[in-house]
Amino acid sequence: MTGMTIIVKTVAEWIKGFIIFYGVYIVLLGHLSPGGGFAGGVIIACSFIMMELAFGKDQAAKELSKHGSHLLDEYGALAILFLGLLGYFLPKLPFFSNVLMQKFSFIPFHILSAGSIPLINLAIGLKVSTGLYSVYIYLSHYDPRMQEDE
Amino acid sequence: MGLLPLFVAIPLFSALLLGFIEHKKGIMHTLVMLTTSALVILAFATPLQRGFYFVGGHHPFVGITLMLDPLNRLLLIVVQILVFVASWYSIGYMEQYTAKSRYFSFVFLMLAGMNGIVITADFFNLYVYMEIATIASYALVAYGGKAHELEASFKYLVLGSISSLFILLGIALIYSQTAALNMMVVAQRLDVTNPITWLIITVFAAGFGLKSALFPFHSWLPDAHSSAPAPVSAILSGVLIKVVGIYVLLRFFYNIIGVDQAPLTLIAWLGALSSLVGVLLAMGQHDFKRLLACHSVSQVGYIFIGIGLGTPLGLIGALLHIVNHSAFKSLLFLSAGSVEYATGERNFHSMGGLAKVMPWTNAASFIGFTSIGGVPPLNGFWSKLILIIACVSSGQWILGLIIVVVAIMTLTLFPKIQKYVFLGDLPSKFRNVKESPWSMILPMLVLCFFCIVLGALVVVPVLRETYFLPAVQALLSGKWLGVFQNAP
Amino acid sequence: MVEISIFILLVFMIIGMVFVLEMKNLLSAVVMMGAIDFGLSVIFLLLSAPDLAIVQIAVAVISLVIMIRATIHREIVETPSQESTFSSRVVMLCFLFLFFILIYPAFSLLPIFGEPIFAESASSSMKYLLEGMTQTGSPNIVTAIVLDFRAYDTLGEAIVLFTSVLGAVSVLRYRNRKKPGSST
Amino acid sequence: MIYALCIVLFLLGLYGVLVKKNLIKIIISLAMMNNAINLFFILLAYRKNGVVPILSFLQPNANLYETAVDPLPQALVLTSVVIGLGVTALMVALAIRLYYVYGTFDITKMRKLRG
Known part of the structure; x- marks a missing residue:
């Protein structure tokens, strides 16, 4: 599969950056305005999927392979777990407490406020975008001729 | 009580780590045995009395509360021992299948889900961890990839999702009556004479009855449990239906409704x-x-x-x-x-x-x-x-x-x-x-x-x-x- | 005003659902599902839940893409043999209608639309609205709940997504069993 | 009345799951059941003329507890939407495998999935 026509490819190339930028914006400002890691992550995944649809499987596999997206998914999940356990390993703080909020003081309504909330948002954004992209790519690359059982 | 979050964190950590050591068999088997035996020791190390753990240090009205009492402890011990035995067995048995590390990931995710259900004292948290356990079990039932296994998994998935949605409806109704999700607070505020409570009981009994294969809802169980690989069947029949279905119903009827x-x-x-x-x-x-x-x-x-x-x-x-x-x-x-x-x-x-x-x-x-x-x-x-x-x-x-x-x-x-x-x-x-x-x-x-x-x-x-x-x-x-x- | 708009949108969603159930063409049914999801997103926006509206619309888009990918180039028409018999459908409809009639009185016991119970009693939501900003530093109270007060749930949610991604990947692998005798 | 419409949507989804014999229709029906319950949860949280539970930079001291809608169900439904997406993805993967085994989405043509 070589993808769609040149018009679609050009337009997809142009708007790819905007969609990813919008997704990152929603992730980063999740604690100040509506949005957050899940919404932003799904939007970023949509831009990856758009590129895959426009340019075909082979081009997409060059930029982010099946295995690579799956590993990134695991890194994201590990990061969330690590941020949760951070409180557990520090003295006198419980599991999943907002460690940074209690150790440092922040300016309210600033992008670097709310302690570890933006960090968890980033981890979730990474996890959701790569996870959904890997589901999609596995679904669309599935080739029944390679199936060995039955 | 400080040990309680580890029952969820350790299996999750191992499940995520297994993806990185896919091809190193020796390390993988060591990790599996270490994790499961550590959990068995932890289960016996938990104290006997009732106790609580407040996740994030929040007040129980606001945050999520974990709870341990003798009933939890009994089930925790049974779950850890059975999963320990089943994963030991899997090391030899799963040689006939491919992608062994993913298999162990699913087992650990299911274990984390079951531990999460057993130790939680919060209705929505219960729902989330129940979904982890059951989604991992759907994937494990389809693990062999043969036609009948895929069919059994699909059937199990459809019925399991219906039951989960009934449970979610029950949680929504509970929230509409009490404005709380903590089980202790719900137990205090739920009015048993109100007809809505009867609706909640019906919906919960249908949902958890479906999960534990009680009589009118038993048709999925023979397909699903016989299609899974043998150690998974052992976990599903041995503990999953009890933790997901029977334990929650016990709690609900005796400690929350009265x-x-x-x-x-x-x-x-x-x-x-x-x-x-x-x-x-x-x-x-x-x-x-x-x-x-x-x-x-x-x-x-x-x-x-x-x-x-x-x-x-x-x-x-x-x-x-x-x-x-x-x-x-x-x-x-x-x-x-x-x-x-x-x-x-x-x-x-x-x-x-x-x-x-x-x-x-x-x-x-x-x-x-x-x-x-x-x-x-x-x-x-x-x-x-x-x-x-x-x-x-x-x-x-x-x-x-x-x-x-x-x-x-x-x-x-x-x-x-x-x-x-x-x-x-x-x-x-x-x-x-x-x-x-x-x-x-x-x-x-x-x-x-x-x-x-x-x-x-x-x-x-x-x-x-x-x-x-x-x-x-x-x-x-x-x-x-x-x-x-x-x-x- | 909000109530009437939601009412109209819900009626449209129900009509759409009937279409989904009765349409023979699977691709149209999938596209109709996307339309219903979009309606739901608008309802969330009307109910002052912009976080949810964004998530719902993004999830609707991605599930639409996945479902279209599953149906396109495959069998897209429902054949008559896939229909249940008329009598079984009527029996099921009657059963569900009876169920509806039975639980209908319960709706009057629910809190009246627009007057939720959380505002009356000492509830956790009041505490979130009062102290969410000072305790977590996040002006968006929903984010404060999702990522601080109930962050343990969010860990579970991320793991659910991880599990189902891993499940889909494992279901779609090509070799499920090793050939007898092969060593790796 | 709005609650009743919401439950009608739920029951229509249940009808579709129990009666339809096509894998894709079953998946759509389950997704609709999930949507109906999410909507039910949010309807319970609405307060008349309620504002969004987000503090604004312009009015950092606004009295949200007197005007805002209930934020907790929104947080819960956020979780539930994502869980629904996960279940849908897994079901689609299974449906595609089944399609290539039997050449159809029709469950009456499959061996064990009857009833």
């Missing part, structure tokens, strides 16, 4: 019906694992009879049967898996004479069969006896009679299979069958040990007084009132 005899009697009768239906279904099967799966329906029925009686003796019988059924049913699933591993065959009519070539498997399944049949010194006998006495002493003669009839049918069912599979002449196609590797036999022997020891220990007061009586006490102390009184 015992009411009318729904309990209904549950006892549904349990009696499912024990009859399960054993009748099992009698018509030719497939070793399918027969065991059908029989699980009948054993779940026993447990529900004990729960429905509502007397201390009935509850002890039910809890004892939960533990015993985990031991002997998983032992039988593992030995069925061992037979399948060696011969590639599951239809027991075409087997025979395997006792000569597989002596250890033969011995293990002999102990399993005598235990499930209720032969006196072994553990199955005691829980059935206690259930029968409980039925008779609370005046429910018919329920007691049903238990006796089902027990007799079970007792006639299993020697027949032992004869078909292990005795008689060895067919020529099985001449060069070898005994399964030791990494599969040793876990079975561990479960045999539990079957024998639990039977012996039941009469010893130590086990009863440290594990079972406090658990029953935790249930019979009634609604959780006055635990967190002060609103923030």
Whole structure:
């Protein structure tokens, strides 16, 4: 599969950056305005999927392979777990407490406020975008001729 | 109580780590054994009294609360031991499948989900962790990738999702009445005289009844449990249906709603019906694992009879049967898996004479069969006896009679299979069958040990007084009132 | 005003659902599902839940893409043999209608639309609204709940997604069993 | 009345799951059941003329507790939407495998999935 026509490819190339930028914006400002890691992550995944649809499987596999997206998914999940356990390993703080909020003081309504909330948002954004992209790519690359059982 | 989050964090961490060491088998097996044995030790290290852990340090009204009491502790120990044994067995057994690291990831995710359900005291948290456990189990049922396994998984997925949505509806209704999700707060605020409470009870009973394969909803269980790889069947039948279905219903009826005899009697009768239906279904099967799966329906029925009686003796019988059924049913699933591993065959009519070539498997399944049949010194006998006495002493003669009839049918069912599979002449196609590797036999022997020891220990007061009586006490102390009184 | 708009949108969603159930062409049914999801997103926006509206619309888009990918180039028409018999459908409809009639009185016992119970009693939501900003530093109270007060749930949610992604990947692998005799 | 419409949507989804014999229709029906419950949760949280539970930079001291809608169900539904997406993805993967085994999405043509 070589993808769609040149018009679609050009337009997809142009708007790819905007969609990813919008997704990152929603992730980063999740604690100040509506949005957050899940919404932003799904939007970023949509831009990856758009590129895959426009340019075909082979081009997409060059930029982010099946295995690579799956590993990134695991890194994201590990990061969330690590941020949760951070409180557990520090003295006198419980599991999943907002460690940074209690150790440092922040300016309210600033992008670097709310302690570890933006960090968890980033981890979730990474996890959701790569996870959904890997589901999609596995679904669309599935080739029944390679199936060995039955 | 500081140990509680580790029950979720350790298996999750291992499940995520397994993706990075896909091709290093030695490290993977070490990690699996280390994780599961660490969890067994942790389960025994948890303290005996009731205690709470506030996630994030928030007040229980605001944050999520984890809870430990004797009932939780009993189930935690059973879950950790069974998963330990099953993953030990899997190291040898799963050699016939590909992508072993993913398999262990699913097992650990399922374990994390089950531990999350057992230790939580928050309704929505319960729903989320239930979804982790059940989604991992859907993927594990489809793990072999054969057509019937995929079908069984799809059917299981559809019915499981319906039940999850019913539970979510119940949680929404609870929230609409109490504006709280913490189980203790809900127990204080839920008004039992309000008709909405009856709607909540109905919706929850349907949802968790579907998850635990109670009588009108049992049709998915034989397909799903027999299609999974053998150690997974052992986990599914041994603990998953009990944790996801029975444990939550126990908590809901006894500690949150407060015992009411009318729904309990209904549950006892549904349990009696499912024990009859399960054993009748099992009698018509030719497939070793399918027969065991059908029989699980009948054993779940026993447990529900004990729960429905509502007397201390009935509850002890039910809890004892939960533990015993985990031991002997998983032992039988593992030995069925061992037979399948060696011969590639599951239809027991075409087997025979395997006792000569597989002596250890033969011995293990002999102990399993005598235990499930209720032969006196072994553990199955005691829980059935206690259930029968409980039925008779609370005046429910018919329920007691049903238990006796089902027990007799079970007792006639299993020697027949032992004869078909292990005795008689060895067919020529099985001449060069070898005994399964030791990494599969040793876990079975561990479960045999539990079957024998639990039977012996039941009469010893130590086990009863440290594990079972406090658990029953935790249930019979009634609604959780006055635990967190002060609103923030 | 909000109530009437939601009412109209819900009626449209129900009509759409009936279309989904009765349409023979699977691709149209999938596209109709996307339309219903979009309606739901608008309802969330009307109910002052912009976080949810964004998530819902993004999830609707991605599930639409996945479902279209599953149906396109495959069998896209429902054949008559896939229909249940008329009598079983009528029985099921009657059963569900009976269920609806039975639970209909319960709706009057629910809190009246627009007057939720959390505002009356000492509830956790009041505490979130009062102290969410000072305790977590996040002006978006929903984010404060999701990522601080109930962050443990969010860990579970991320793991659910991880599990189902891993499940889909494992279901779609090409070799499920090793050939007897092969060593790796 | 709005609650009743919401439950109608739920029951229509249940009808579709129980009656339809096509894998894709079953998946859509389950997704609709999930949507109906999410909507039910949010309807319970609505307060008349309620504002969004987000503090604005312009009015950092606004009295949200008197005007805002209930934020907790929104947080819960956020979780539930994502769980629904996960279940849908897994079901689609299974449906595609089944399609290539049997050449159809029709469950009456499959061996064991009856009823």
